[in-house]
Amino acid sequence: MPQFQQKASWRVDGGAQVIDLETAVKDGILGGGGDAGGAIPTGKDGILGTATEKLDLKKMIEELDSAEGEDVPSVFICPISLEPxxxxxxxxxxQTYERVHILKWFSLGHLTCPTTMQELWDDAVTPNRTLHQLIQAWFLQRYLRLKKRSEDVQGRAAELVQRLKKLKGQARVQALRDLRKIVVAHPSVKTTMSNSASIAHLSSLLGPFTSHAVGSEVITILVNLNLDSDAMVNLMQPARISLVVDMMNEGTIDTKINCTRFIEMLMGEKSFRYEVVSSLSLLVALLRLVKDWRQPSGIVAGLCLLKAICFHEQLRSLIVSVGAVPQLVEQLPNLKPECLEPALHILDNLSTTVEGRLALKDCPQTIPNAVKLLMKGSCTQCALSILWSVCKLAPDECAPLAVEAGLAAQLLLLIQSDCTPEIKQQATELLKMFCSLNCTNTLFISKCKLMRTIQ
Known part of the structure; x- marks a missing residue:
């Protein structure tokens, strides 16, 4: 609800909140004006009447909440609830109050005025009809103005969609830009624009001969709409996905991010098939996006989509083949928390394939980087799983790296921590394996004895 400010000129003599309606209108308290958007609705008697009664005041207040930036006059605010x-x-x-709040005050045994703490000689409450009409008119005026603006932008959006059928070249790009600005700025337009006709026309603009300028604007509009199942199935056509992949490789950073959001949105559709994203060009574009440290938002978007793709087992070997494992392992120490978790999930999923385990083993930084993450809360499970997959594949080869990285000490700390039984069991098994491989290593012998003592 817009915040109110005290305006001394609106106070009534003596501090009471009973306002003379005619004076209030004359003095402009209602913010009245001569235009249609600012006119004050009146009834047959020339004062406030039937026009204000057609709309529920509470409903208007709720719909105007946060939609209007204008301060609510202080005389409309209940001193108890601080709401209109x-x-x-x-x-x-x-003194004037909201009925329900002042009656609750009385029900608690108070026989004073909450604002002045003055004792009451009469606990009767009198409906302030004048103030009620004034509040009703003030909110109605702004409600109608908001509705008019909403209808205007919805009409403008519908007009732009129709014009797109005739426009070509730069004129089409400009119309799409105007439409995109309306959709992003006005939530009400998103609902009306989500009808099948509008979506179908926007979708028809995506194809093998679509320019990237047009495609980028269309994708940005689509990711801001509520698409139904039929629309998303239609957008999964190979020619449209191919255009999106091209834009991910060659577009601006904003275009690339919107394209990742678009594909991730399609992947949420129940009829989605993994073949839609089984493109080497798409995976290469994602890894480029993830590697660009100058664009943190692009890294997050790229990792989220790559994580979603990794859930499809059929695509994991393909992801390994484009070099995802060494790149992500090298990036782990520099990733922010919001990026670290999806990156570990991706590596963990890739470690379920033979190719993924081999790639992790062949990367010198896999064990050191994973060991550092063993005690980092939500990272622990994935880091331990990655270590287990690699070390089980080639224990003799991994043993020296594990000793140097301090794996034994970290595993012991993990076993003693408040982790889940599953994590504790896996950490114990991994430590036992390395103790057996390093039976002549003094450091490991001492750690093994300590482990047995703990158990």
Whole structure:
């Protein structure tokens, strides 16, 4: 709800909140104006009447909440709830409150005015109809103005969609830019634009001969709409996905991010098939996006989509083949928390394939980087799983690297920590394996004895 500010000129003599309606209108308290958007609705008697009664005040207040930046007049605010009053009543002291809140005050045994703490000689409450009409008119004026603006932008959006059928070249790009600005700025337009006709027309603009300028604007609009199942199935056509992949390789950073959001949105559709994203060009584009440290938002977007693709077992070997494992392993120490978790999930999923385990084993930094993450909360499970996969594949080869990285000490700390039984068991088994491989190593012997003592 917009915050209110005290305006001394709106106070009534003596501090009471009973306002003369005619004076309030004349003085501009309602913010009235001569235009249609600012006119004050009146009834047959020339004062506030039937026009204000057609709309529920509470509903208007709720719909205007955060939609209007204008301060609510302080005289409309209940001193108890600090919210606009819907049913204002006045006490014998002249102070006005929302009915439900002042009655609750009385029910608690208070016989004073909450604002002045003055004792009441009469606990009767009188409906303040004048103030109620004033509040009703103030909110109605702004409600109608908001609705008019909403209808205007929705009409403008519909007009732009129709014009797109005739426009070509730069004129089409400009129309799409205007439409994109409306969709992003006005949530109400997103609902009306999500109808099948509008989506179908926007989708028709995506194809093998679509320019990247047009494609980028269309994708940006689509990711901001609520697409139904039929629309998403239609957008999964190979020619459209091919255009999106091209833009991911050659577009601006904003275009690349919107393309990743677009594909991730399609992957949420129940009829999605993994073949849609089984493209080497797509995977290469994602790894480039993830590698660009100058664009943190691009790294997050790229990793989230790559993680989603990794859930499809059929695509994991393909992801390994484009060099995802060494790149992600090298990036681990420099990734921010919001990027570290998806990166580890990707490596963990890739470690379930033979190619993934071999790639992890062949990367010199896999064990050192994973060991450093063993005690980092949500990273622990994936880091331990990666270490287990690699070390089980080639224990003799991994043993020296494990000793140097301090794996034994970290595993012991993990076993003693408040981790899950599953993690504790896997850490114990891994430590036992390295103790058996390093039976002549003094450091490992001492750690093994300590482990047995703990158990």
């Amino acid at each position: 009053m819907v049913d204002p009543v006045t006490l014998c002291t002249g």
